[in-house]
Structure formats: C-alpha cells, structure tokens
Amino acid sequence: MGRWNLILLLAVLFSGTALVRSAYDARLLFTELDRAQAEGRRLEADGQRLQAERHAQATNLRVEQVARERLRMHAITPALSQELDTPPPAAKPGASQ
DSSP, rough: OOHHHHHHHHHHHHHHHHHHHHHHHHHHHHHHHHHHHHHHHHHHHHHHHHHHHHHTTTHHHHHHHHHHHTSSOOOOOOTTTTOOOOEEEEETTTOOO
C-alpha cells in the first residue's frame, strides 16, 4: 500500500506542477497578445494619420505652393512668353518629288 501512496503522491505533485506551469504560460501568452493588439492599434492610428497627411500634401494648392517656393515656378503670362518660328522641314537630298 505504501508504494501506491508514493506513486499517487508523485502523480499529484507532477499534475500540480504541470497545472502551475500551464497557468504561467497562459498568462505570458495573454500578456503578449495584449501587447500585440496595442501595437496593432498604434500602427493603425499611425497609418490613418499618415494617410491624412499624404492627402493634405497632394492637394492642388499644396502642389502649387511647393512649385512656387522650391522650384521657383510661376504662371505663364503673355509678357513672359516668346513665339518661335520653326522652319519647315527640309527636303532630303535624293528624295523623289
């Protein structure tokens, strides 16, 4: 009978240890899941913010402002335009007419 008691005691100890380890692993996994979800929410918010910034940068007014400031471009007026007379294409020598 003493042998069976020892075997059952070892089985209970092993089972209890496995239960504690399982609960600890579950707690770690839950903490990791919570962190990953928080990171996902943060990345989603950053993505929406960047999308809004990209949309704001692509407006016609912003593009025109950048063209004026950085590229020093300006609107064309008749006072700034020049007309060029282009000569008609010359006939190639040896071509039959």
